Amino acid sequence: MNPYQPRTDDMAFILANVLQAPAQLQALGAFAEVDPDLMRQVLDEAGKFVGEVIAPLNRDGDEIGARFEAGSVTMAPGFRDAYQAFWQAGWPALACAAEDGGQGLPAVLEATLYEMLSAANHGWTMAPGLLHGAYECLKHHGSDALKARYLGKIATGEWLATMCLTEPHAGSDLGLCRTKAVPQSDGSVHLSGTKIFISGGEHDLSDNIVHLVLARLPDAPPGPKGLSLFLVPKFYANGHRSAVVCERIEEKMGLHGSPTCVMRFDEATAWIVGEPGKGLNAMFVMMNAARLHVALQGIGLLDAAWQKADAYSKERRQMRAPGARDTSLIQDHPAMRRILDTQRAWIDGGRVLAYRTALELDLLKHHPDAGRRDAAQRWCSLVTPVMKAAFTHQAFYGASECLQVFGGHGYVREWGIEQIVRDARVAMIYEGTNEIQAIDLLVRKVLPDGGAGLLSLLNELRADLDPSHAPDALALRQFAALGELTLELVEAAARDGALAFWVADDYLRATALALLAWAWARIERTLAAEGADRARLWLPAARAMRHWVLPEFDMRASIIRARCTASEAARTD
Structure with missing residues (x-):
């Protein structure tokens, strides 16, 4: 089965015609040059890159996967080259500020990019998927020294980032975290503890990895109010490797192309991000951005599943459809038509809501009227959890329905639909369960x-x-x-x-x-x-x-x- 191909015509129609995004963005001033032609050009170029470079790696990512040996992780063949091409082409920097090395384009264009990436190769996309959140977190809460050293590298994607929250005994209840941060005389801290389920905690995609870690300072109160956020890189400015060790990677149901790591911090030198005791405030900048992107993962994965099922339904003949005289294409059978049309309805409706949410983020950041910014904040606050839960749920169950179109062929690896079902399941769990x-x-x-x-x-x-x-x-x-x-x-x-x-x-x-x-x-x-x-x-x-x-x-x-x-x-x- 051919790899996923972005349907940029449909995406452009929703942006330009349904949501009238170019007019809304041009009215903000910061995006005065973002006209329909520019938006379409970005969509088409993104679609071309994703379809030609990222999508063909999806099967190897699943079947070969990330490999662990003696604390190091080697990604699937082609993954590193694709990532190097990705950041050097400027894709991670799409919505970052120009002064940080970004392109200063709207968040809604970044949203469409990550929808395509997730549909094409969910495992590969897990690595750059946290860059935007890490960038916003460091930009708003990092010290001048940390920003000078790390912000530009994260903005451009030259260095990748992680979000180290979960511990073996502390999943959704982060207040139970025990990782310790001991202050040093030079203003740094020594981090000690173990974090689990860390996506991209170790890999060979980028030359450095920036870890953002929740931990407790001495005498910090119990619970979430005692947590602070710290930054520790894989490599320091002098080239020395930090005392951060990948103990193993998890064997998972899906997402084999993404290493899910157990990370041990052995008195690793780190620096605080934001204020003591306000680590969750800083971290939630990452998580809120991540939750919209997880909703987009759901939409993208459902689109990838629908594309496979729709293509199969147009070539496979089976029995007679009602009113037909001979064997019919599967797409002519009402039961299959219902499945295909229903999933398409979720995809297109989901795009309207997701793109509207990304537009509201742009309005929240750039609109001159305080009342309109308040309305944008209300939309994002209320709609983001709805998007994350509803569309990751539909990605899994809808992809399973698409598998049904294939009959027995869907249950074997040849057609690739079963991988989407497996890969989609985790999105209902991470970044806050549904x-x-x-x-x-x-x-x-x-x-x-x-x-x-x-x-x-x-x-x-x-x-x-x-x-x-x-x-x-x-x-x-x-x-x-x-x-x-x-x-x-x-x-x-x-x-x-x-x-x-x-x-x-x-x-x-x-x-x-x-x-x-x-x-x-x-x-x-x-x-x-x-x-x-x-x-x-x-x-x-x-x-x-x-x-x-x-x-x-x-x-x-x-x-x-x-x-x-x-x-x-x-x-x-």
Whole structure:
């Protein structure tokens, strides 16, 4: 089966036509030169590089993988050459500031790049995937000395970075971290401890690796408030190697092209990033950026799976489809058509939401009006956990549905679809499990302000909808129902502290579906102004969204209301 190829026409259509991104960006001043032609040029060049250089390495990454020997990791054949070409061509620096060696382009273009990369070769993309977050973390919290030494190298991608959080006994609860940081007379610290599940902790892609590590200073209070963030490189400026040792790499279900390392710090000399006791504040700059990129991984992986299934369905004949006289292509069978159109609907709707989120990040950073920046912050805060959870979930389950199109051929390695299913599964876990994303949305963001932030976001989106247009009317109905449901939960959760935790997953899913209804309303309204040829390609997915995806909203709402009722009944018994 041919490797993944980016569909830059579809991506450009969503950016330019559905979201009108060029006009929004040019109004910011910082991106006055980012017109449709420039955006399309970046998309096309990125698509060409990804399709020709990165995608062909995917199978070797899975079958040969990263190899560990005596503390060193050798990446799969071609991986280092591809990475060297990647950073030297300027791709990691796309959205970094010009003064740091970057190109100063919008975050939304970087988002499209990483969607393509994840679809083409998820294992390879794990290495540069943390660069943007590490750059933002160091730029906002690093000392002048650290920035002078490391920021430009990270911005350009010449040196790669890691995020060292998890310990054997401390996964989602980072407050349990025990890694120690002992201050030295010269202002540095000595780091000692073990971190696990460190993506790219050791490799041969770049000449240096910059580790950002959560640890505790002496006498730090217990829990998350006692954590500080530190920087330790693989190699220091004098060429000496740090006391950071890769003990082993994990044998995993998927992502064999990415070394997941156990890292031991043996009194390694490091320097603090940010203020003592505020390590999580600095680290979350990395994690928030990472969560949007993980959502894009989900969209990209689902697109890669859909591409394989769609191509197979157009060449494989099997039985007679309803109304046919002879054997039919698989794509003509309604059961297979439903699978393919449904996954395409998730991909296209997901792109609208993900690209809108990246645009909001650009507005948050550059818009001159404080009110608009507040609105952008609200969008990113509320929508990012929804995106991360909903689209990594769909990547795994949707890729499994795409495997079904192949029948038995999908279960063998020859066609490559089973690799996508395996690779996609981890995205539901890392950068905060999907259950934690749901709790973050409902318990930490919606309930504390009585649902005001979410209701404000829904009101903003309502202003974009036309009740006389059927897809818009559907989105409006779901917005109204989500608003009512939110107020019911606010009232019920005040009486039952556990209630929100029981229904958080259902609430996030309902929110995702309502946002998808809005996204597809935008797409369909745009298609109405386009030619019939484009509409013909997109309308099957639009129908699938209405018929097979959005009806789930009512089910999720019913589950939540039933739980609220049961909670009230238990309270009054």
